[in-house]
Amino acid sequence: MKKDIIIKTTDLVAKYGDNIVLDGISVEMYKGEVTVILGTSGCGKTTLLKNILRMYQPFSGKVEIFGEEVLNLDDDQFNEILKRTGMLFQNGALLNSITVYDNVAIPLEQHTNLTREIIDRIIKTKLHLVNLDHAVYLTPSELSGGMKKRAALARALALEPEILFCDEPSAGLDPVTSADLDKLIINLKNQLNMSMVIVTHELASIHRIADRIIYLHKGKLLFAGTLDQAKKSGIPQVEEFFEIGSF
Amino acid sequence: MSKLSIKDQTLNISGKIVIANITVLLKDFDHKFGKEKISKLNLKDVEEIDGAGVSFIETILDRNKLTSESLENGNPTIMKTIEIFKTIKGESAVKPVPDNIFVKTGDNFLSFIKQIVDGLYLASDTIWWSITGIVNKKGRRKGSVTEQAIAIGLDALPIVALLSFVIGFILTLQSGFQLQKFGANVYIADLLSISIVREMGPLITAIIIAGRSGSAIASEIATMKVTEEIDALKMMALNPIKYVIVPKFHAITLTMPILVAFSILISMGAGLLISVGFLDVALEVYISRSINILAVKDIIITLIKTITFSWLIVIIGAYYGMKVTGGAEGVGKATTSSVVTSIFAVILADAAFSLIYL
Ligand SMILES: Nc1ncnc2c1ncn2[C@@H]1O[C@H](COP(=O)(O)OP(=O)(O)O)[C@@H](O)[C@H]1O
Ligand SMILES: [Mg+2]
Numbered sequence: 001m002k003k004d005i006i007i008k009t010t011d012l013v014a015k016y017g018d019n020i021v022l023d024g025i026s027v028e029m030y031k032g033e034v035t036v037i038l039g040t041s042g043c044g045k046t047t048l049l050k051n052i053l054r055m056y057q058p059f060s061g062k063v064e065i066f067g068e069e070v071l072n073l074d075d076d077q078f079n080e081i082l083k084r085t086g087m088l089f090q091n092g093a094l095l096n097s098i099t100v101y102d103n104v105a106i107p108l109e110q111h112t113n114l115t116r117e118i119i120d121r122i123i124k125t126k127l128h129l130v131n132l133d134h135a136v137y138l139t140p141s142e143l144s145g146g147m148k149k150r151a152a153l154a155r156a157l158a159l160e161p162e163i164l165f166c167d168e169p170s171a172g173l174d175p176v177t178s179a180d181l182d183k184l185i186i187n188l189k190n191q192l193n194m195s196m197v198i199v200t201h202e203l204a205s206i207h208r209i210a211d212r213i214i215y216l217h218k219g220k221l222l223f224a225g226t227l228d229q230a231k232k233s234g235i236p237q238v239e240e241f242f243e244i245g246s247f
Numbered sequence: 248m249s250k251l252s253i254k255d256q257t258l259n260i261s262g263k264i265v266i267a268n269i270t271v272l273l274k275d276f277d278h279k280f281g282k283e284k285i286s287k288l289n290l291k292d293v294e295e296i297d298g299a300g301v302s303f304i305e306t307i308l309d310r311n312k313l314t315s316e317s318l319e320n321g322n323p324t325i326m327k328t329i330e331i332f333k334t335i336k337g338e339s340a341v342k343p344v345p346d347n348i349f350v351k352t353g354d355n356f357l358s359f360i361k362q363i364v365d366g367l368y369l370a371s372d373t374i375w376w377s378i379t380g381i382v383n384k385k386g387r388r389k390g391s392v393t394e395q396a397i398a399i400g401l402d403a404l405p406i407v408a409l410l411s412f413v414i415g416f417i418l419t420l421q422s423g424f425q426l427q428k429f430g431a432n433v434y435i436a437d438l439l440s441i442s443i444v445r446e447m448g449p450l451i452t453a454i455i456i457a458g459r460s461g462s463a464i465a466s467e468i469a470t471m472k473v474t475e476e477i478d479a480l481k482m483m484a485l486n487p488i489k490y491v492i493v494p495k496f497h498a499i500t501l502t503m504p505i506l507v508a509f510s511i512l513i514s515m516g517a518g519l520l521i522s523v524g525f526l527d528v529a530l531e532v533y534i535s536r537s538i539n540i541l542a543v544k545d546i547i548i549t550l551i552k553t554i555t556f557s558w559l560i561v562i563i564g565a566y567y568g569m570k571v572t573g574g575a576e577g578v579g580k581a582t583t584s585s586v587v588t589s590i591f592a593v594i595l596a597d598a599a600f601s602l603i604y605l
């Protein structure tokens with residue numbers, strides 16, 4: 001069965017000043033799959049996500065999301081694409097001055113014309129999904145690091161995105177919460193056919209959730225393929241990554 | 248597309264129950280079946296459902312006081328989605344209710360008292376460590392006083408100079424031409440000397456420093472607090488007051504008098520330009536009159552006043568920095584409060600000092 005491509009980059013080059021961080025990355029990600037981006041810290045994983053989502057303008061190359069070349073779209077057109085995606089930032093990026101409830105409410109109030117009754121229920125459902133029922137009316141500063149992340153995930157899920165981007169979702173979470181999060185990711189994938197692009201280093205988590213692996217190394221694409229292929233890829237760095245976890 | 252119909256108290260839902268459709272669905276429902284009694288929901292023809300769709304189904308169930316047992320014929324995938332995305336009743340936190348006005352007023356009063364007590368504690372700690380810190384330089388970074396003196400004092404020179412010049416200029420123009428009407432031009436020197444040395448110099452400088460350095464002190468300490476740097480210092484067995492506040496305290500105590508002296512000279516210089524240029528006052532007369540009118544008492548009180556202002560600024564800034572709560576937004580609030588409070592305190596203290604001059 002041929003899978004639908006949902007995100008595709010072609011020769012993507014990204015720079016900070018003169019420092020080339022991504023050097024010609026061409027990858028494909030598929031609908032309904034969990035794609036895990038791997039690589040040592042500082043190798044450009046966050047940069048790749050941000051360039052795909054136009055938070056930084058790529059130096060050169062092409063990015064397609066939902067089959068549209070996003071670099072050619074004007075802001076309004078691109079915003080329509082953004083409404084169909086959600087992003088969990090590395091540090092959560094909740095708005096600090098308002099409660100968790102209001103943070104999740106923002107996209108629902110701004111981008112839909114749902115009634116208060118439904119919005120209220122959606123917010124509570126999303127926060128229940130991430131086990132934050134008790135923290136609904138707290139402000140971000142009253143949350144721990146892991147709770148902030150989960151609240152941010154609830155916000156990213158508010159508009160029922162078709163693609164969810166997660167930047168290190170389980171960093172700072174305990175193994176139990178992290179396993180719950182993986183369960184949620186699998187549920188979202190299976191029940192809602194959501195596509196996910198996830199940066200993570202947690203081997204246990206990768207084994208549970210990953211369909212496809214993208215391995216970046218020094219700005220280049222070192223490997224792209226399924227999880228099983230990755231384990232037997234014959235590429236030293238990639239195999240080493242999977243071995244380190246299994247002393 | 249999605250559709251609703253009703254038969255024998257059973258609501259038949261068909262099509263896609265997804266976020267894009269449910270506003271229309273709910274309106275449709277209210278319009279057509281809002282008053283009908285419903286005891287069952289038939290999901291046989293539901294093709295797709297998402298999280299928001301589950302919320303829609305739950306809303307309908309809730310309104311009719313039904314449970315998920317009244318859902319019928321949904322295919323397993325749909326039923327599983329509903330199971331995953333349903334809200335669990337009664338587990339959500341309750342929305343906190345705001346206190347009534349009496350409770351609030353009482354709370355505010357108590358917290359005001361507590362603030363003053365806390366502020367005094369911090370002030371006494373700071374002053375104590377600053378005095379002992381003159382001899383015992385342990386527990387703070389080398390060169391930190393110089394660094395702070397540059398940040399608080401030297402970097403503020405241009406703005407203090409500019410504003411002092413402008414104020415001296417305005418003061419001379421406004422009062423000089425009034426005096427000229429009475430032919431009392433020469434008294435401009437006395438008038439400027441008294442008002443600038445006693446009042447304007449220290450006050451303007453203090454207000455500039457409160458806005459510039461007081462805010463910087465508050466935001467720096469508040470940032471250190473929210474990013475756990477203060478806790479880290481404590482864990483290294485260092486006293487945050489000694490490490491962070493004392494260098495600022497020493498620096499501001501040293502530089503404020505210099506800044507004030509500088510401000511006074513510039514203002515008087517501006518006055519001199521106008522007086523000699525436009526009010527026919529001789530240069531020697533201006534200088535000698537403006538020096539002779541001053542008593543030693545004036546200089547001493549100005550010095551004490553200046554140091555008091557500087558201490559108010561540094562302690563209020565440090566206090567708001569230390570008591571910051573919350574994250575990044577707390578830093579902004581702490582900075583604002585510190586500037587407002589220190590300007591208020593400086594003016595209040597100034598009023599107290601004017602009584603001493605009498
Ligand atoms: N805003 C920035 N300005 C300059 N350099 C940056 C910036 N963000 C990241 N970098 C650099 O780009 C490289 C990749 O960073 P990043 O994509 O955040 O790595 P990671 O794979 O850990 O997410 C790093 O070497 C980092 O120093
Ligand atoms: Mg990163």
